[in-house]
Amino acid sequence: MPHRSNLQLFLGRLTSRSLLHTDEQQAILDLPAYASQVSGNQDFVCLGETSDFACLVAAGLVGRFGQNAEGGRQITALHIPGDMADLHSVVQPRAGSALQALTTTTILRIPHDAIRRVAARYPAVAEAFWRDCMVDAAILSQWVVNVGRRNARTRMAHLICEAATRSRKDGESQALTFQLPMTQAHLADSTGMTAVHVNRTLKSLVDVVKFSGSTVHIHDWDRLAATGEFDPGYLQIAAEPAERLRIAEPA
Amino acid sequence: MPHRSNLQLFLGRLTSRSLLHTDEQQAILDLPAYASQVSGNQDFVCLGETSDFACLVAAGLVGRFGQNAEGGRQITALHIPGDMADLHSVVQPRAGSALQALTTTTILRIPHDAIRRVAARYPAVAEAFWRDCMVDAAILSQWVVNVGRRNARTRMAHLICEAATRSRKDGESQALTFQLPMTQAHLADSTGMTAVHVNRTLKSLVDVVKFSGSTVHIHDWDRLAATGEFDPGYLQIAAEPAERLRIAEPA
DNA sequence: CGACATGTTGAAGGGGATCAATGGTGGTGG
DNA sequence: CCACCACCATTGATCCCCTTCAACATGTCG
Numbered sequence: 071m072p073h074r075s076n077l078q079l080f081l082g083r084l085t086s087r088s089l090l091h092t093d094e095q096q097a098i099l100d101l102p103a104y105a106s107q108v109s110g111n112q113d114f115v116c117l118g119e120t121s122d123f124a125c126l127v128a129a130g131l132v133g134r135f136g137q138n139a140e141g142g143r144q145i146t147a148l149h150i151p152g153d154m155a156d157l158h159s160v161v162q163p164r165a166g167s168a169l170q171a172l173t174t175t176t177i178l179r180i181p182h183d184a185i186r187r188v189a190a191r192y193p194a195v196a197e198a199f200w201r202d203c204m205v206d207a208a209i210l211s212q213w214v215v216n217v218g219r220r221n222a223r224t225r226m227a228h229l230i231c232e233a234a235t236r237s238r239k240d241g242e243s244q245a246l247t248f249q250l251p252m253t254q255a256h257l258a259d260s261t262g263m264t265a266v267h268v269n270r271t272l273k274s275l276v277d278v279v280k281f282s283g284s285t286v287h288i289h290d291w292d293r294l295a296a297t298g299e300f301d302p303g304y305l306q307i308a309a310e311p312a313e314r315l316r317i318a319e320p321a
Numbered sequence: 322m323p324h325r326s327n328l329q330l331f332l333g334r335l336t337s338r339s340l341l342h343t344d345e346q347q348a349i350l351d352l353p354a355y356a357s358q359v360s361g362n363q364d365f366v367c368l369g370e371t372s373d374f375a376c377l378v379a380a381g382l383v384g385r386f387g388q389n390a391e392g393g394r395q396i397t398a399l400h401i402p403g404d405m406a407d408l409h410s411v412v413q414p415r416a417g418s419a420l421q422a423l424t425t426t427t428i429l430r431i432p433h434d435a436i437r438r439v440a441a442r443y444p445a446v447a448e449a450f451w452r453d454c455m456v457d458a459a460i461l462s463q464w465v466v467n468v469g470r471r472n473a474r475t476r477m478a479h480l481i482c483e484a485a486t487r488s489r490k491d492g493e494s495q496a497l498t499f500q501l502p503m504t505q506a507h508l509a510d511s512t513g514m515t516a517v518h519v520n521r522t523l524k525s526l527v528d529v530v531k532f533s534g535s536t537v538h539i540h541d542w543d544r545l546a547a548t549g550e551f552d553p554g555y556l557q558i559a560a561e562p563a564e565r566l567r568i569a570e571p572a
Numbered sequence: 573c574g575a576c577a578t579g580t581t582g583a584a585g586g587g588g589a590t591c592a593a594t595g596g597t598g599g600t601g602g
Numbered sequence: 603c604c605a606c607c608a609c610c611a612t613t614g615a616t617c618c619c620c621t622t623c624a625a626c627a628t629g630t631c632g
Contacts, residue, residue, distance in 0.1 A: 136466035215387035218513030262469030
């Protein structure tokens with residue numbers, strides 16, 4: 071199956087927080103997936119739409135968008151490759167916000183039916199799905215704090231720290247260079263700022279972090295994390311297998 | 322059992338969105354619950370703490386709190402009676418944010434064990450729990466938009482509309498008077514503003530909505546909803562039983 | 573009655589928005 | 603191969619929403 075490696079990436083996300091047996095892992099890898107390309111700044115899930123599949127990001131970058139009455143856009147979540155952008159749609163099929171590709175993106179559509187079948191057969195998988203959704207919620211909660219109670223520099227630094235940490239490959243230490251194909255307008259929509267002010271803020275951070283095209287170079291992680299008031303705990307990235315949880319069918 | 326009516330309220334929340342059979346409903350009503358009082362401005366779940374119970378709000382008001390480095394507080398969620406304030410803790414026992422009573426509050430502590438047993442025995446209940454958590458996430462997502470892309474008047478109006486709609490009793494139409502025991506400082510922490518500016522903003526809304534102590538009087542719902550850009554869809558309050566979902570064990 | 577939380581009001585300042593223009597850069601087609 | 607165009611980054615000038623600080627009023631509860 072050609073999509074195997076992408077499902078593997080998603081499985082890696084799950085197993086970094088939840089303990090799954092090999093048959094359960096296999097069931098996830100065997101999920102049917104239908105690839106499609108979406109070009110930048112194009113919605114592939116629209117507000118209010120009812121879908122019968124969930125979207126796994128295979129490559130590129132996806133943003134969840136909200137909007138105010140004047141048309142001002144606000145990104146409420148970012149999804150990088152390996153993320154299931156709308157796993158919640160399994161349990162709540164009517165989309166409460168739009169999903170848009172921020173750059174050319176490949177997504178795998180996975181039918182809700184198939185996901186539900188796996189979740190019904192393996193309670194530990196259902197639990198892992200639920201937990202994954204709750205990590206997204208924890209991130210959302212941090213974003214409220216970020217936008218509500220931090221100034222521009224801190225917001226921007228926090229966003230970059232989060233993106234860097236989430237981009238980290240399983241087992242690796244913090245990468246100081248990673249891909250983040252966002253324009254300054256996207257950064258503005260993520261932080262509740264203006265594109266103009268994003269530009270000025272990035273300039274003020276230039277000796278700590280630097281964008282070159284779609285790759286980010288962090289020169290001083292400690293300083294970036296300090297100015298971003300960043301504590302990675304909420305991302306629930308288990309360092310040790312022992313920290314991974316399994317509630318279903320206790321041994 | 323003395324806590325029966327509170328569990329009934331929680332059950333009502335669940336069944337307003339999910340279809341549950343009578344035995345499943347009964348299992349929820351039979352959950353063990355240990356009441357405790359918390360006085361205002363007092364944390365009862367602390368950041369980073371690992372808990373083995375979830376907290377059902379029986380009376381009063383609860384806020385989930387985040388903080389920035391300078392000590393600025395940000396409320397990221399409000400929980401009214403009938404809400405399980407940290408249902409997510411079932412699947413993620415380490416608290417990512419603090420829970421604080423905003424006024425004198427009664428909470429019922431329900432052991433994770435018991436909740437897990439019910440969820441394991443009745444998949445439809447597990448699904449209802451998951452769905453309930455996703456409604457909280459949808460609210461969180463709206464808060465990001467609110468704080469990120471709306472001005473003070475709109476923010477405040479939106480918050481009040483949301484509180485009013487959530488306070489609505491099952492089956493009733495929109496109440497124009499309801500309890501919301503929050504100080505202006507609490508409102509400020511919920512909207513990412515200053516207490517001073519909350520005061521001025523409320524004054525500018527005075528012919529649409531008015532606080533008297535802890536009760537809110539809405540004089541003109543339509544105008545309040547319009548200035549708050551409020552669309553209740555995200556709260557997923559099913560008007561018709563037919564809109565309620567059940568995925569497990571399809572008929 | 574006194575202490576303390578909460579609400580109210582004024583004055584001044586700033587962080588970020590807004591508006592507008594210019595400079596890069598990559599893609600595309602003639 | 604270059605002209606053109608769309609998109610993105612950058613910079614300056616001005617404005618205003620909201621913050622900050624400070625004082626005072628009001629209420630409430632021991």
